[in-house]
Amino acid sequence: MKKIKVGIWGFGKTGKLIADEFLKDSRFVLSWVVRKNKIKHSKFASSDLGYETNIGKIIPISDVSDNFFLKNPVDILVDFSHNYGVHSYKNAAKSGIAIISGVSNYQPEELSLLKSLSEITPVLYSPNITLGVTFLMVASHVLKKIIPNADIEIIEEHFKGKTEVSGTAKKIAQTLELDESKHINSIRVGGIVGRHEVIFGMPNQTIRLSHSSISRAAFGQGAIFAAKHLIGKMPGLYSMESIIADMVRKHCPTY
């Protein structure tokens, strides 16, 4: 079977684990990764990650020219870089490269730009690409319909250095029609990778839906799941929620 060629935008805390998961999966070939700086680093993602191979050339963003995607073609571009990243890969969409973005703190104009690329290529955007959080989001949505009068609070916990409010928590708030400035409770301690909880409070019972990402490898596995669903699709905007909601519909038991 023909392997799927992948390029990654961002090779930081998350991008490295994304690259690692693609390197370990024989259905994919990691063609390159793009990062911001020209600082001295390994030439290949695989050697940076401790493998004795030279796979996934590391390319500084300053070397990405207008014809970069013609010279370095891939089937899918996976972005875990920065909200500015999207400005530099418009030409990928023109070359028909499918795009997965996991950047979680877009400004509205950047999100609009990403969405506009979906007119010419398949784009999947998800501020939390894990299957677990996506299921939590779908389940919370259903629960809200069943118990519309419950008090709902969202808790998000991350590592100390994360400055912005969780994009996942904001998306959950939007889905549940909650004012994000009032109902998101953020905790920043130590090295927590990412934990999200939605609490439904009623007078005589409490329902808590929670998810913890224990390793950033969870994001890599989510990106692989998304890539397998996106490849071969028509141009358009896709989401993890619609994929998981379809699976819920398919597997939901009837009593």
Ligand SMILES: NC(=O)C1=CN([C@@H]2O[C@H](COP(=O)(O)OP(=O)(O)OC[C@H]3O[C@@H](n4cnc5c(N)ncnc54)[C@H](OP(=O)(O)O)[C@@H]3O)[C@@H](O)[C@H]2O)C=CC1
């Ligand atoms: N959707 C999801 O499930 C998840 C989303 N995220 C999101 O992913 C993003 C990255 O997170 P994290 O890995 O922790 O961040 P880091 O700061 O650790 O890494 C960011 C990476 O992006 C690179 N970079 C920065 N600007 C650009 C640019 N303009 N073009 C290309 N590369 C660039 C940096 O390059 P250099 O290394 O050279 O400085 C670095 O490699 C955040 O928005 C985060 O919230 C994180 C986890 C899960």
Ligand SMILES: O=C(O)C1=N[C@H](C(=O)O)C[C@H](O)C1
């Ligand atoms: O910055 C991160 O690391 C993460 N960001 C996402 C968010 O803001 O929701 C998702 C994940 O929990 C990790």
